[in-house]
Amino acid sequence: MVFRGRPSKACSRCRQSRLRCDLQTPSCTPCIRAGTQCAGYRDVSTLRIADQTKAVRAKAVAKRRCPPPDGFLECKPFSSHIVHPIPLDLQDLARDFFFANYIYELRVTWAFLCPFSDPLLAPSYLALAIEAASLALLGYQHHSIAARSLSRQKYVAALRQTNKALRCPLIVQKETALVATLVLDLYEKITNSDIKTEDISIAHVQGAMALVRLRGLSAFNNVTGIQILGRILLNSTVTCLQHRLPIPPEIEQMWVLIGMSADPQGLKYRLSGLTLEVANFSAATKNKADGLNDDEKCIRRCIELETAFSELGHDVSADWSYTRHTISLPTSTPTPNDRYLQDDYHVYPSRRLSQIWNIQRLSRILLWEDILSRRNGALGSETHVVRDIIVEICASAPHVLDCHFAARCKLPESEIMKAKAAHQHTNCHVLDAYVTMYPLYVAAWSTYCAGSTREWIVKQFEHMSEHFGIREAALVRDVIESWKKDGESGRSVKRESPWEVYRLLGSYTFAT
Numbered sequence: 001m002v003f004r005g006r007p008s009k010a011c012s013r014c015r016q017s018r019l020r021c022d023l024q025t026p027s028c029t030p031c032i033r034a035g036t037q038c039a040g041y042r043d044v045s046t047l048r049i050a051d052q053t054k055a056v057r058a059k060a061v062a063k064r065r066c067p068p069p070d071g072f073l074e075c076k077p078f079s080s081h082i083v084h085p086i087p088l089d090l091q092d093l094a095r096d097f098f099f100a101n102y103i104y105e106l107r108v109t110w111a112f113l114c115p116f117s118d119p120l121l122a123p124s125y126l127a128l129a130i131e132a133a134s135l136a137l138l139g140y141q142h143h144s145i146a147a148r149s150l151s152r153q154k155y156v157a158a159l160r161q162t163n164k165a166l167r168c169p170l171i172v173q174k175e176t177a178l179v180a181t182l183v184l185d186l187y188e189k190i191t192n193s194d195i196k197t198e199d200i201s202i203a204h205v206q207g208a209m210a211l212v213r214l215r216g217l218s219a220f221n222n223v224t225g226i227q228i229l230g231r232i233l234l235n236s237t238v239t240c241l242q243h244r245l246p247i248p249p250e251i252e253q254m255w256v257l258i259g260m261s262a263d264p265q266g267l268k269y270r271l272s273g274l275t276l277e278v279a280n281f282s283a284a285t286k287n288k289a290d291g292l293n294d295d296e297k298c299i300r301r302c303i304e305l306e307t308a309f310s311e312l313g314h315d316v317s318a319d320w321s322y323t324r325h326t327i328s329l330p331t332s333t334p335t336p337n338d339r340y341l342q343d344d345y346h347v348y349p350s351r352r353l354s355q356i357w358n359i360q361r362l363s364r365i366l367l368w369e370d371i372l373s374r375r376n377g378a379l380g381s382e383t384h385v386v387r388d389i390i391v392e393i394c395a396s397a398p399h400v401l402d403c404h405f406a407a408r409c410k411l412p413e414s415e416i417m418k419a420k421a422a423h424q425h426t427n428c429h430v431l432d433a434y435v436t437m438y439p440l441y442v443a444a445w446s447t448y449c450a451g452s453t454r455e456w457i458v459k460q461f462e463h464m465s466e467h468f469g470i471r472e473a474a475l476v477r478d479v480i481e482s483w484k485k486d487g488e489s490g491r492s493v494k495r496e497s498p499w500e501v502y503r504l505l506g507s508y509t510f511a512t
Contacts, residue, residue, distance in 0.1 A: 007044045015042075091131055094147060095119070098134035101141075101427040108352060108512050109234060112179060112227040125165045126176050128158035129183040136190040140506075143471070148191075155187055173215060178228055181208045185235060189507045205239045208232050209248060217253055226261050229254045237275055238508045242499050246283040247276050267312065267320040268356055274308055278363065281305065295374040302374075306367040309360055322348045322357065324395075325406070338463070339402035341394040341456050347406075351432050352512040354396055358439035361389050365446050366498065372447070386448040393443045394453065397460055400432045403467070425468060433468050435510050437461065437476060442498050444480050454480065472505055 010021030011028055019030045027038035099117045103110045116122040116130060135151030138144060162180050165171045185204035212220075212232065220229050233254045240247055255273060262269050281301055284292045292298050326344045348354040368386045398406040403423065410429045443449055444457040458480055464473035479496050 007042075009041050009044055011041055012039045090147060090150060091135065094134035094138040094151075095131065097138050097141075098130070101431070102137055105428060105431060106510070106512055109227075109231050112175075112224045112231075113183070116179070123165070123171075123176050125158060125161035126180040126183070128154055128161055129180045129187070132158050133183050133187045133190065136187050140190050151187070151191070155184070158184060172211065173219075175224060175228060178208060178211050178232075181211065182228070182231055182235070186509065189509045192503070202239055202243065205232075205235050209236060209250060212250060212254075217250070217257055220257070223261075226258060230258055233258065233272065234508060234511060237272065237279060238511070240279040241275070241282065242502075242507075244282045244286040245279075247279050252276060265317070267316050267360075268352075270312055271356060271360055274305065274312065275359075275363070277308075278305055278367075299371055299374050302367050302371045306364055306371070309364045309367070312360055313357070320353065320356075322346050322353065327405075338459055339398045339404075339406070341391060341453060344395060345398040345406055346392075346396045347399050348396070351428075351435060354400075354432075355435055355512055358393055358396060358436075361393050362439050362442040362498075364389050365442055368448075369446060383448050386446060387450060387453075390443040390446060390449055390453060393439045394456065397436050397440065400429075400436050401460060401463060401467075430468050430470065431510065433464050434470060434472075434505075437464065437470075437473060438498075438502060438505055441476055441480070441501050445495055445498055445501075475504060476501060 008015055008021075009023060010019075011031065013019075013034075013036065014021035014028060014030055017030075021028045021030060021041075023041055031038040095117070099114075103113050103117070107114065113130075116126060119127045119130070122130065132151050132154035135147045135154060139147035139151060158180070162177075162184065165180075166177060171177055181204055185208070188204060209232070212229075217229075220226060233251060236251050237247070239245070240251075255276060259269055264270075281292070283289075285298055292301065323346070324344055325347055327340060346354075346357075348357070365386060368382070368389075372382060372386075400407055400410070402408075403411060403425075407429070410426070410432065411423060412426055440457050440460060444454045449457075458477055461473045461477035461480070464470045465477065479501065483495055
């Protein structure tokens with residue numbers, strides 16, 4: 001309000017009637033004359049008054065300087081105050097980013113975490129674990145030092161709270177205890193992604209398995225319970241593969257239990273079953289158990305598994321299939337040779353389906369590598385099989401990487417017309433590109449990958465680094481190019497194993 005003098009201490013009747021109040025006790029003179037009860041005097045120290053004289057004067061001056069346009073009686077005065085955006089809390093920003101761009105994108109394997117998007121609905125130990133993972137992912141994706149530093153503080157607090165909570169027999173029986181363990185494991189996978197660093201987060205996987213044993217599989221008899229078991233199955237299987245450990249009996253029982261509520265003939269379920277067999281085979285060859293103590297027996301078992309993986313792709317329903325497209329470009333579109341290895345490419349209904357098919361392909365490549373290394377060489381037909389699988393992996397990339405043509409549909413509507421120039425990508429599109437890197441690396445890593453194909457794969461990693469801004473793509477590109485430099489200099493070529501690069505890319509962080 002505009003300053004018009006000090007506020008009056010008079011009673012309410014005197015102020016309303018504009019009378020001179022003498023402030024006498026117990027009643028002022030005007031109220032005594034009128035025969036009414038005096039309401040008491042106002043305490044001006046409790047009033048909150050701001051002097052707005054300058055603001056009102058500025059509005060009036062602006063109004064005089066702005067003549068009304070034709071057809072209008074007056075123009076609206078502008079506000080003299082500059083509106084500043086309310087700064088977002090880093091933790092709130094990280095949580096929103098985490099659920100919008102990770103949990104909801106990968107809801108198939110993280111659906112059980114969706115109800116805890118509101119921190120008030122989660123116990124303190126789980127809320128802290130989610131905060132730690134959220135900040136870690138934000139720092140990982142946007143290279144934020146502040147987010148990474150805060151995530152470490154939250155992780156330490158979450159670890160303490162979770163350990164304290166697990167001492168309570170009642171909390172141990174709750175699903176939130178298992179969920180917290182899985183989220184802490186996710187944090188480790190996000191932050192422990194150095195190619196030279198040993199994977200130390202196996203403790204969380206073992207902790208989750210201990211909680212499952214304590215509760216018993218019969219306790220997981222609802223949709224949420226099955227979803228949690230699905231995530232534990234995935235994490236445990238990958239951990240056993242990485243460390244060449246035998247699959248625990250509980251994991252195989254989980255797989256059977258999940259099959260009761262899933263499609264037993266579905267590609268994902270059958271693929272996970274074969275992956276369990278591969279893990280057990282790898283552990284047995286390491287320990288020379290189950291009679292796998294000579295190369296011939298190992299080769300026979302490898303061939304059996306590779307044949308099973310190959311047949312997996314022959315009899316799938318329409319729900320699990322993809323389409324093949326031949327390049328057919330309009331005359332105005334330049335030939336995109338850099339994004340296509342050959343003249344055809346695949347289109348998948350979803351990122352999840354693309355991942356499943358590429359897991360089937362890279363599993364076959366790894367088995368063939370084992371077979372051929374034990375034979376000390378390959379026949380021409382066998383080399384041809386491996387190279388055909390590599391070509392299939394490469395054909396899955398253009399639908400994600402070629403924004404000029406095959407991946408144009410993935411651009412936001414506002415960016416489609418800019419496809420030939422600089423344009424923006426959705427987080428969903430960037431994630432599509434990110435999960436393409438690992439199968440492409442396995443293809444380039446294969447001993448039987450053609451030199452021209454490997455060079456093409458290097459270009460795709462360079463494109464993902466420069467065009468999509470994926471830092472890890474440049475790291476993987478450098479890994480592949482180091483092989484060539486070692487070979488040219490006469491040094492022995494040491495190819496980083498697929499598991500080392502898998503850890504560099506966040507391990508099963510983005511697995512579905």
